[in-house]
Structure formats: structure tokens, C-alpha cells
Amino acid sequence: MPAATNPTNHDHAHCIADALTRADALCAERGARLTALRRQVLELVWTSHRPRGAYAILEDLSQREGKSAAPLTVYRALEFLVEQGLVHRLESLNAYIGCAAPGAVHSGQFLVCEACGNAVEIDDPRIRAAIDTIAAERGFQVDRPTVEVRGRCTDCQEKTP
Amino acid sequence: MPAATNPTNHDHAHCIADALTRADALCAERGARLTALRRQVLELVWTSHRPRGAYAILEDLSQREGKSAAPLTVYRALEFLVEQGLVHRLESLNAYIGCAAPGAVHSGQFLVCEACGNAVEIDDPRIRAAIDTIAAERGFQVDRPTVEVRGRCTDCQEKTP
DNA sequence: GCCGCCTACGTTATAAAATAACATCATGCC
């Protein structure tokens, strides 16, 4: 199932459950260790479709566990999750968001609404193709393209037209 | 004159002089105040074609002035320069770089070499067009697109083939 | 010129984001 098109009006519990199931499967397949801590951080990243900062996740984690965790705990878990392609880091926000299509090859492109804060992942081949073309013209070898588009989502445009 | 195609082999003094001249002209035209401090920060941003962090600039500034400046001094100057479109902020690096085409309408797209650290600004309409198309399809109103492509520049590919 | 307004700049303190260094614990293989 693809990511919800409308982040504010859908069964988000399903998103979370789905993400965790896929993560379990992928990690098992790869022999990667999705430990309890990492799984919990993944779940906390999926709290919503708004990118979350590491320290926000940390706070949630501390609250859940009843004791205060260290920043490094979260950063290490996030590092693992990003490596496994389960989570993306949004550079322009210093924040993390669950990947909508883990396992598939993609580079991570996002439409980020400045009003509601929701970010939608779009892995559109046309953008990637445009980047690849231009890079090729200049002899530049593409490693990791970052595309983060700020603006207003449909819902928020309707609210303040 | 366009930005140098090869950042490591060109008359960079000319880049700097050119950038300052254009900045003077643009600010005069707009009635914006390019003060001595701001002009100096702009010059320091143009030290090279490698994006520079605010604190690196701060250090240079302190050294020039003989006394230590405060971070805010630099951040405020950078804020002005970014507003005026004279400098871009690279989100994925927390760093700043001089704009290759100030005055012209453009969104800022970069090819960043992970080996030598140089960043080349490419304002290619094809990338922007691809983003606009996809955004339009989804009813997303684009405000500020961020495109930062990490990889290896031609020179650095030759060095380690 | 003088006044008042607005903007820039200075100063100090603090927040937010990320990493370093080192110790300890868990897991699984032999």
C-alpha cells in the first residue's frame, strides 16, 4: 500500500503498523538487527507525517521508558534506520521522517508544507532524470541527491486562499 | 560573466571583485544597505567555491578585525545577504556560498563534490520544471525548492578513477 | 540644526543539534 495522499485524514495507526511490519521483514531478510530500541525509535518517527527532530523523539522515548535517555541513543538508532532506508533525514529541517517505500531504490524527494508541517515523499523519476541529465552534461557523478520542496499543501491552500 | 566552470583553476580574485561589484550595484538599485560589515561578510563567503560555515566566517572576521566578533554579527549579515539573493544557504551542509547569478530569478540548485568540497550552482530550468510539474499534479504550491546533489566532480573522479 | 524614527550593530546568555571518548552489556558463534 502506498503512502496516504492526505496525511491528515486517514487511518494512521495502519501506517505505523505497516511501517513496522515492513521494517521487520526487510531487516530479517538482510540479517540486520532491528532491536527493541531501534524499533521503538522507528515507531516514534512514525508518530505523524510531520518530520520530527531527534530531540523530540528523545523526549518521547524518555517518557515511554520512564527514565531520561541520552541523545546518542536516539542518534545511533536513527543512523541505523537511515542506513537501512527505513527513515529519511530532511536536511532543511534537521528532522526525520519514515520512508514511504522502504526496500525500493529511491533517492528521497519531499514536498514539505510550511503551514501544517506535513511532508510527503515523492519518488518521481522525472526529477531524478532531470538531475541525472544535468549532472551527466557536466561530468558530475551523482551520489545522493537531496530534493526538499517547501510550499503549501492542498489542504492549507484551501484554509487560507 | 557566468560562474567559473572549474572552481580550482581560474582567476578567483576576479570572482570576488565581480561579486562585490554586482552586490554594490544591486543593493544601490534596491535601496538596500550593504554596510561595511555585510560587505566584508560577503567577501568572506566568497573566499572560495567551497560552502563555508557561519563560524568559519566568524573566525576570519575576528582575525581581520583583531577582536572577536559575536556569532550573531555574522548570522545577521548572512541573513541580509540571503534575503538579497547574494548568498545561498546549503541546507545539507549548514553552510553558505556566494550566489553565481544574483539579481536573476532562480531557486538555487547545487552540485556538491564530497571529495574536494566545491559546490557549483546550477540554475537549470529542467529541474525546476520537473518539480513544478509534479507539484502541480498534486496541487502543491511551490515556495522554495531545495536541490543539493552530493557526488563527485569531474576533477575528483579523475584523481581516483 | 534638532528631533524622532527606523535600522544596524554590540553584548551576553541560552537553546538546539550533533558528536567524541570510553565503559559495559548482549548476542551468537566456536
Add this chain to the structure above:
DNA sequence: GGCATGATGTTATTTTATAACGTAGGCGGC
């Protein structure tokens, strides 16, 4: 069990960015 590897805990520190408040300087109205 013993050992190697990788995960987590703990403490301290670095890097990046902003808040709050005060001062100074240009600029136009009068």
C-alpha cells in the same frame, strides 16, 4: 564456557543557531 562482534549506557563537549536587551548611527520632517 570463552571469545568476538556489535549494541547500548554514560558523561562530556562541540557545533550551529537564536533570544533578549541595549546602544549607536543614518535619514527625513520640520
